[in-house]
Structures are given as structure tokens and as C-alpha cells.
Amino acid sequence: PLSSKRHGSWSGMTIQKHASSGKGKHCTTWVGGFHHGRWPGPRDHETRAACWSRVLRKVERCLEDAKAADLCEEPAVAQRKFQEAARMLSVVPNGQLRAVEAWADCGRAGLEASEPFDALVACELGLQLVPEHWRCGMTSALALESLGLLNIAEERLQAAARVARNDRDTMAAALEGLRRVRARLAQVEKGDAQVLVEEIQRMGSLLGDEEAGYWISCVGECSRTAEGQAELVQKGFLQYNHKNLAKPAEVARRASVVALRYRINKKLQRYLSSAGLLMGVADKCVLPKAVSHPMADGLMNHDAWQTLRQKRIAVVDSAVPLEVVAKVQMELQALRSGGVMQNDTNDVCNPLQEAKYLPFAAGTAAQQFREKCPTTMQVMQQLAGLATILEDELGLRLAVPQSAMAACYPPRASYKMHLDSYFLHGCKDDIPRKVTVLLYCNHGWEPRQGGELCAWEPFDQGRGVSQRIEPLAGRLVVFMSEEIWHEVLESHGDRYALTVWIHDRERAPLAQL
Numbered sequence: 001p002l003s004s005k006r007h008g009s010w011s012g013m014t015i016q017k018h019a020s021s022g023k024g025k026h027c028t029t030w031v032g033g034f035h036h037g038r039w040p041g042p043r044d045h046e047t048r049a050a051c052w053s054r055v056l057r058k059v060e061r062c063l064e065d066a067k068a069a070d071l072c073e074e075p076a077v078a079q080r081k082f083q084e085a086a087r088m089l090s091v092v093p094n095g096q097l098r099a100v101e102a103w104a105d106c107g108r109a110g111l112e113a114s115e116p117f118d119a120l121v122a123c124e125l126g127l128q129l130v131p132e133h134w135r136c137g138m139t140s141a142l143a144l145e146s147l148g149l150l151n152i153a154e155e156r157l158q159a160a161a162r163v164a165r166n167d168r169d170t171m172a173a174a175l176e177g178l179r180r181v182r183a184r185l186a187q188v189e190k191g192d193a194q195v196l197v198e199e200i201q202r203m204g205s206l207l208g209d210e211e212a213g214y215w216i217s218c219v220g221e222c223s224r225t226a227e228g229q230a231e232l233v234q235k236g237f238l239q240y241n242h243k244n245l246a247k248p249a250e251v252a253r254r255a256s257v258v259a260l261r262y263r264i265n266k267k268l269q270r271y272l273s274s275a276g277l278l279m280g281v282a283d284k285c286v287l288p289k290a291v292s293h294p295m296a297d298g299l300m301n302h303d304a305w306q307t308l309r310q311k312r313i314a315v316v317d318s319a320v321p322l323e324v325v326a327k328v329q330m331e332l333q334a335l336r337s338g339g340v341m342q343n344d345t346n347d348v349c350n351p352l353q354e355a356k357y358l359p360f361a362a363g364t365a366a367q368q369f370r371e372k373c374p375t376t377m378q379v380m381q382q383l384a385g386l387a388t389i390l391e392d393e394l395g396l397r398l399a400v401p402q403s404a405m406a407a408c409y410p411p412r413a414s415y416k417m418h419l420d421s422y423f424l425h426g427c428k429d430d431i432p433r434k435v436t437v438l439l440y441c442n443h444g445w446e447p448r449q450g451g452e453l454c455a456w457e458p459f460d461q462g463r464g465v466s467q468r469i470e471p472l473a474g475r476l477v478v479f480m481s482e483e484i485w486h487e488v489l490e491s492h493g494d495r496y497a498l499t500v501w502i503h504d505r506e507r508a509p510l511a512q513l
Contacts, residue, residue, distance in 0.1 A: 055092055059085050066105065075112035082106035083122065090129065100126040104135040107143065116146040116206070117271045124277050132163045134170055138177070145181055147264050148203040148257075150188070152346065154181050188257065191245075196253040203260040207267065214426035215259045216252075223252035231462060234487075236348040236416040237262070258348055263427070265346050270431065274509075284511035285399035285503055286361065293385025299476055300386070305393045312458045312480040315469055319476035320379060320439060326473070329441045331373040332406050332496050341408055350488075352413035360384065361402035376498070380404045383437050383500040386478070390435055390502065398434060399508035401501060409451050409495040415488035417454075417462050420481035420501065432507035433481035440471040441496040451491035458483040471495055 066081035082105045089099035103126030110119030123140035126133055141156035157178040164170035187195040204212035219237065222228030229251055232238035237255040245251050272278040299319045300308075308314035320328075335341060341354035358373070359366040360380040370377045387400045409415075419425070421433040442449070447470070454466040455477075462485060469477060479486070481501065 052092060055088055059088050059092070059095075059098075062088075063102070066109075070109070075109045076115075079106055079109035079113055079115065079118065079122075082109055086122070086125070090125075096129045100130045100133050100136060102126075103129070104133065104139055107136065107139040111139065111142060111146065116143040117268060119143040120147070120268065121271050121275045121277070124272065125275065128277075134160055134163045134167070134174075137163060138170075138174065141177060141181075145177075145184075146202075147206065147268065148199055148261055149264060149268070149346070150181050150185050154178065154185065157181060191242075191250060191254060193250075193253060196257055199257050200253065200260060203257075203264050207260065207263055208428075210426040210428065211263065211422075211430075212260060214422075215263060216256050219255045219259055220252045223248040223255060231417075234417055234462070262348050266431075267429070270429070283357075283401035283403055283509075285401050285505075285508040286511055287505075288387035288391055288398055288400055288502075291361070291381065291384045291400050292388045293382050295382050296385030296389060299382065300389075300478070304478075308478055309394060312483050313455055313467070314478050316476040316478075317472065318474045320382075320474045322443065322474055324375060324379065324474075325439075325441050326443045327375040328373075328379055328498070329443050329473075329496050331376045332408065332441060333494075335373065335406065336408050341406065349416040349418050350414075353407055353409055353415065354413075355405050355407040357403040357405050359403045363402075366402075376406065379439065380498060380500065383439060383498065384502075386437055386500075387435075387502045396434060397505040399503045399505040399510060401503060401508075402511070404498060404500040407497050407499065409488060409491040409497075411492055411494075412490060413451075413488075413495075414490040417485055417487040419483075419485055422482075423504075423507070424482045431501075432504040433501045434504040435502040436477075436479050436481045436484075437500040437502065438477040438479075439498045440473060440475045440477075441498060442471050443473045445470065445472055445495075449491065449493035449495065450489055451493070451495035452489045453477065453486060454489060455479065455484050455486040459485075461485050462487075471497065 062081045062085035066078045066085065069075070069078035069081060082102050086099050086102035086106055089095040089102055092099075103122050106122035107119040107126070110116070110122055120140055120143040123136040123143065126136035127140070130136070137156055137160045141153045141160060144150075144153035144156060157174055161171060161174040161178060164174055184195065188199065200216070204216070207215075219232065222232050226243075229238060229243040232251070232255045233240050233243055237258045238251065239254075242251065242254055245254075269278055273283065300314065300316050304314045304316045332341075335356065336354060341356045343352055343354050345351050347353075358369050358376070358380065360369070360377055366377075384400050384404065387398045390396055391398055420431075420436050421427075422430045423432065438453075442451075451471050453469040453471065455469060456462055456466050457464055458480070469475070
């Protein structure tokens with residue numbers, strides 16, 4: 001999500017500010033996804049000035065407290081106080097330059113407090129205000145290095161060196177960091193046993209014993225046999241030329257680093273999404289009744305519901321009329337040609353898929369999407385409407401995110417075998433997906449175009465016979481996100497799909513409507 005190649009600068013996301021004011025009302029401001037505060041809405045110049053004066057006095061107190069905490073070597077306290085100051089300064093008139101300095105200090109304190117995820121989020125919020133701020137860029141690179149995401153750290157340090165080319169000291173720091181990260185990458189690629197173990201320990205401590213232990217044990221088991229090593233290659237955790245290494249331990253170390261890096265990247269996306277920097281991964285959810293749709297009943301018949309209950313996956317043909325699917329495909333093609341869809345090169349399971357989370361609930365962003373893609377918006381809302389029926393048919397307690405994913409698999413793209421949620425496998429803070437709802441939008445699809453979905457029986461990690469599902473236009477696939485292992489075979493054309501994930505209400509963040 002942070003690749004400079006994708007965004008063309010430090011970061012390509014935008015902080016949204018919303019405000020309302022009026023007589024007898026209050027002004028509520030949101031900064032980078034955080035609720036900042038409430039104060040009387042000003043009516044004239046004097047009250048406006050008084051309002052900002054009160055805010056600035058509070059800012060100064062926060063900064064004094066933060067600096068005092070720094071002197072007392074209390075980085076967690078300093079981090080919190082710098083964060084409070086940065087949030088306020090982000091909305092104060094002419095306060096952006098001070099705000100980005102506070103975000104940089106917040107990131108630095110976060111690293112000192114051994115909180116690299118929080119440190120990186122702070123730097124990203126600063127970079128929204130000043131995209132080429134060298135301190136935020138350098139600190140974000142150090143945070144990425146601490147997370148084990150060395151390839152993204154390298155990109156950030158390269159950008160820092162470009163920004164600091166007129167400052168000798170800053171340039172020297174950036175180049176020194178770049179040499180260090182590249183040396184580490186070379187050691188990882190070479191398979192240095194000690195370095196690989198250090199990276200495994202580093203990322204494992206950030207994921208927690210249960211989640212890290214699950215992935216390391218799975219990789220270790222697969223590393224012992226030729227069949228297991230082939231499975232690691234299939235899932236994207238082992239390069240093909242590494243599966244014939246002499247010792248299983250060498251295979252296990254290499255594959256464990258890749259697997260843990262994959263999970264760190266997913267965890268980072270959740271942090272960025274919670275901070276309002278990335279849509280779709282950790283959206284605030286609404287209850288199913290808020291997105292009920294009169295046409296959702298027609299998507300699945302009695303037999304399909306019975307199949308879903310028994311086999312945990314159901315396929316329904318012609319769930320959406322072909323003429324509607326053709327319009328959706330045209331709208332998605334327009335989005336893609338406009339550069340809206342992007343790929344994530346750091347996703348080892350799925351590096352070539354081009355995707356975009358699109359908002360279908362209330363708000364300005366949803367209205368803009370509705371104007372550009374009216375048919376896609378209607379279909380997404382219809383798919384989300386299945387949540388109410390899922391609760392009744394399966395006895396679930398669900399919540400619905402306010403965005404859905406539009407995706408294109410271009411030629412050569414595929415998705416290695418995976419689950420949509422690993423909660424039942426020890427990843428307790430994974431995205432709380434419960435049900436996956438997938439609609440194919442490929443008018444005139446032919447077998448030579450590839451891109452079929454392979455799905456295994458519940459909890460079968462590819463050891464049994466898979467069900468091969470062709471991505472036919474209007475075909476709906478619904479399955480249990482935590483139970484059905486699946487993969488997408490290589491595509492030989494442009495393969496389009498819409499995906500709505502419906503979450504477990506007990507673990508989903510709910511929006512305050």
C-alpha cells in the first residue's frame with residue numbers, strides 16, 4: 001500500500017476534513033480518520049479567533065508535555081502528546097507545517113516506544129500534508145525496516161535521497177540507510193541463516209506468538225517433503241528454484257520470512273485503513289438492515305441456500321442479468337483505463353491483480369462513484385443486501401463494510417491458494433471477514449481466457465479435489481471466508497469481478513450513524 005512506484009510520491013492518499021457549523025451548533029472535525037474535538041461554531045471574526053486561540057493554547061500544552069516526556073525517556077507518552085498536537089494543528093489555519101513536524105516527532109517517538117505500525121501511520125499522516133517532508137519520509141523508512149518490509153523501505157530511502165539532494169547531512173543519512181537496507185536484502189536473498197532467523201524473530205514478535213506460530217509451523221511441516229515444498233511454491237511463499245535446497249531447514253527459513261512478511265503487510269494495511277489512509281481493509285461497518293435491498297432476495301434460490309449451508313459454498317448462474325453485467329464491465333473498464341485500479345506488488349499471493357475499493361454507502365465519495373459508475377453502484381448495493389438474508393438463513397450475526405472491491409486480473413495474473421480470513425487459524429486480529437460474495441463481470445468469457453476459481457472443501461488446504469468455477473458473466477459465488485481455501489488460476493485475458501465481504505459483527509468496527 002505504500003509503494004512509491006504506485007503513488008509517484010511519498011504517499012498518494014488524501015486526508016479528508018469534514019466540518020459543520022452554525023448558530024447553537026458545534027463544529028466537529030475529522031482529521032486523517034480520527035475524531036479531533038468539538039468547539040462552538042464561530043459566528044464572526046472575533047469568536048473565530050478566540051476559537052483558534054483556545055486550540056493553539058491546547059497545542060502548546062501538548063507539545064510541552066511531549067518534550068518533557070522526551071527528556072524523561074517516556075516515548076509512549078511523547079508519542080501520544082505529539083499525536084494530539086498534530087491532529088489539532090492539521091485543521092488550524094496555517095498550521096500544516098507545524099502539524100507535519102509534530103507527526104514526524106510522533107513517528108520518531110513511536111519507533112522509540114517499539115511501535116513501528118503506529119510510527120508509520122503517523123508519518124503517513126504527515127506526508128499527506130507535505131508529501132516530500134524528509135523527516136517523515138526518513139522515519140517511515142526506518143519504521144518499514146523495523147517491520148521487515150525491506151523492499152518498501154528501500155523505495156522510501158531512495159525517495160528521501162532525492163528530496164534531500166541539497167542537504168549534505170540528510171543525504172548522507174539517507175544513503176547510509178539505503179546501504180544498510182540493501183545489504184540486508186542481499187543477505188536475505190542469499191539465504192544467510194542467521195539473518196533469516198533474525199527477520200523471523202523480528203516479524204514474529206510483531207505478529208504475536210499465536211499467529212506467527214501458526215505460519216511458522218505450517219511452513220515447517222510443508223518444508224519436510226517434496227509435496228509440501230511444491231505447495232509452498234503454489235502459495236507464493238517459496239521461489240521455484242529454492243524448492244530443491246538440500247536441507248528442509250533452509251526451505252523453512254526462506255519460506256517463513258516470506259509468509260511472515262505477507263502477514264505483516266496485511267496487518268499494516270489494517271492500521272492504515274483504521275487511520276483513514278486506505279479504503280476497504282478496516283472500514284467502519286453498518287448493520288445489515290442499513291443496507292437491505294429489495295432485489296437481494298432474487299440473487300439466490302432455496303437450493304442455493306441449502307448448498308451454502310451444507311457445503312459452505314454456493315454457485316448461482318445468471319444471478320444478475322447479462323445486460324446489467326455488460327454495463328458493469330464497461331464501467332470497470334473505464335475505471336481501469338483511467339488508472340483507478342492499482343496492483344500491490346508486495347502481495348506475494350496476488351501481485352498482478354489490479355483492484356480498487358469503491359464506496360457504496362453514504363458520503364461524498366460514494367456520490368462521486370455513483371455518478372461515474374451508476375450500474376456498478378446498484379449491483380454492489382444489491383450484493384451487500386444479501387447480509388440480511390445470510391443472517392436469517394445461516395443464523396449469523398453480521399456487519400457490512402461500506403465499500404466493495406472491483407478487480408481485474410490482466411493476462412498472467414493469478415491468486416495463490418489462500419483464505420479470505422485466517423481468524424480460525426490463530427490470526428485473531430485478521431480482517432473479520434465471515435462471508436465472501438463474488439460476482440463475475442466477464443461478458444462473452446471463453447475457456448481460453450482462463451482465470452477460473454478453484455475452491456476446496458471446508459478446511460481442506462488443497463489436498464483433496466477442487467471445484468473449478470468458470471468466471472461466467474452474471475455468475476454469483478458465495479462462500480464462508482474462514483473455511484474455504486481457494487485460488488484463481490492464471491488469466492489469459494482481462495477478468496473482472498466485484499467482491500463484497502461481509503464481516504463478523506462481534507469483531508467488526510461499527511460506524512456511528
